Amino acid sequence: MTSKLPNNFYIKKRKELLSKSKADLIVIGANGQIQMSLDQSYDFIQESNFLYLTGINDPGLILVLSKTETFLILPETNDYLETFDGELDLGNIKHKSGITKVFKNDQGLIKLGNMLGSIKVVHTLFDETDKLKTYAITALPFRANLLKLLKELNKKIKFINIEKDLARLRMIKSSEEIDLIKQAAKITKSAIEDIKLTKLTNTKEVALELERLMVENGASSWAFKPVISTGQASTVIHYVDLDQKLNKNNLLLVDVGCRYLDYCSDISRTISVGSPTKRQGLVMAAVKEVQDELIGFLKPGISFRELEIKTEQLIGKKLIELGLIKKATNKSIRKYYPHAVTHHLGIDTHDLADYSSPLEENMVITIEPGIYIEKESIGVRFEDDVLITANGAKVL
Ligand SMILES: [Mn+2]
Incomplete structure (x- = not known):
């Protein structure tokens, strides 16, 4: 520890x-x-x-x-x-x-x-x-x-x-800070992996169970109000009301983090409550691929603006493949992906930083692409916390 x-x-x-x-x-x-x-x-x-x-x-x-x-x-x-x-x-x-x-x-x-x-x-x-x-x-x-x-x-x-x-x-983290964020991320990821959805009936219970698992592993509290939503509600980016019933036909979007010795993690996973339909699986795979490509794209010198443009390009391609749009424009893409792909992470979940500065070694940021299809009640987001190194990014 x-x-x-x-x-x-x-x-x-x-x-x-x-x-x-x-x-x-x-x-x-x-x-x-x-x-x-x-x-x-x-x-x-x-x-x-x-x-x-x-x-x-x-x-x-x-x-x-x-x-x-x-x-x-x-x-x-x-x-x-x-x-x-x-x-x-x-x-x-x-x-x-x-x-x-x-x-x-x-x-x-x-x-x-x-x-x-x-x-x-x-x-x-x-x-x-x-x-x-x-x-x-x-x-x-x-x-x-x-x-x-x-x-x-x-x-x-x-x-x-x-x-x-x-x-x-x-915005430039020292090695001790990186260790704490890494530990916070580890606690959050294992809580999401260990949760047994079959025993739970609603999102409030999911929250309580996640909190219990995280506190058991050393977390002091949530890092921010947990977003745990399902079906139509998960197409709302910051859906913080824990009022949804779990339903085998729906996906469950979990965007949570914990505070560990003053430092935060911020992790999003989209899982299926039962087993996913083909369509749900395709959207999940699309977002995961975008996330992997973005993490591979990261290196010192890249600006937040470039990162956002790259994200739009990648998501635009996927939206066409999914038959959601015909032409990838800022407007057509933003209908299905209305938020930013990244923020700095540290003592604050949205950490204080100069967002006009390009990426530098020892910055810790999130990478969180998503696709939200309101009329299909499908909301998918994957988010990890990454460390910028001289050679690229390392997932914490
Ligand atoms: Mn985030």
Whole structure:
């Protein structure tokens, strides 16, 4: 079994970020708890950049990083929290992150305020208020809170968004990270292989069984909301309602991943609940062939745009063979293949990266072609996680 990243990983990444960004001062906040109801919060998920730079999974901390010193500021606490949730384990925080200076909230903010007296430019993460418009989700409030707090400490400071520098750093994986993603992929693939569908009656049970198998093998949780769909529903790309009955005549599309020691896997398989019809078999074989060809096509230097064009060409050919289209055009192909074929994978399932950069050695991406035929209730996707090497791609 692979072990957690040692603190010299985080020390190295903080150093790299400082030199890459040429920043004098970097301030990055952890996520906080979000209220779900009364005194209950949603499951806590750490801000992935904070996690990448510290290894710390606790809420509310602030990382301060400069050429001369690195320290953490603890969140405000009170008797209620300390009684019910226990106190933060400072020894553990220092050990995990390799950061020896950890200040209480008020002391830390005074120290940061003093630094802001001479350093007027702060590199930090911007709040993303446009998320609501694009994805119908409200952006996490913690970045906005931190920006406000910094402004309160010194009105004159200017902010620079450090996201691009973090993206460039995070998209090239070190060997320890690759090992963790590989282990996460292995856990997910064996769970899908080991599941016994004959004993199950609906997609909710499939989800519970997959989760049980993955947790048994060391996963901490799902990497993202599982997509487990069948029949017509599997032609909807992100069908996350686990409300389908298993039916021997239908295919089952499983797009799932787990989190293993903070790193994610993302695997899709299409299997038949009974035995596939000839038509279902043909579509499955077509998508699998496209996936194999794409993995063979990968090498350093190829851009995401080229990869997407190649995917369209390959799928277009298959759609003609399957009698679904007469002429392969962007529009005719996209009717049956409406999503992207790849994304970076890491601490986040859709990992932070610069998607204008071509493939480089030690990037980890997914390859996930699909064909969705609504009128035939056939949805097929195959997805694997691959490492880009000097000679091509290696499936993890
Ligand atoms: Mn994916």
